[in-house]
Amino acid sequence: QAQLVESGGGLVQPGGSLRLSCTYSGSFYSFAWFRQAPGKEREGVVCIGRSADSTWYSDSVKGRFTMSKDNAKNTVHLQMNNLKPDDTAVYYCAADERGWGLEAAFYDYWGQGTQVTVSS
Helix, strand or coil: CCEEEEECCEEECCCCCEEEEEEEECCCCEEEEEEECCCCCCEEEEEECCCCCCEEECCCCCCCEEEEEEHHHCEEEEEECCCCHHHCEEEEEEEECCCCCCCHHHCCEECCCEEEEECC
């Protein structure tokens, strides 16, 4: 009974920062963060493999967002800096037992999302 729960979303001004957390149960090979803005398709933000150094960021967040994981605490994080209005979306944590990538179809387990709003 795998489960993922996101937290840390909220309202922030442009240029600000937020840190999202995803606490999970179960054992997974890979994790990822996706986001979905109103009227848009779900977009891959970043994924991380077995190694904490094995990450793949979307071009839109590269250099601003950092994903990390803490295996001992069963938690993954997404540190978001220099946030922009275009970052506004519901952010989802995803995990999989085999796959790795920025395609939503690769992941079998999903959290319910946390809202991030970037606005003045």
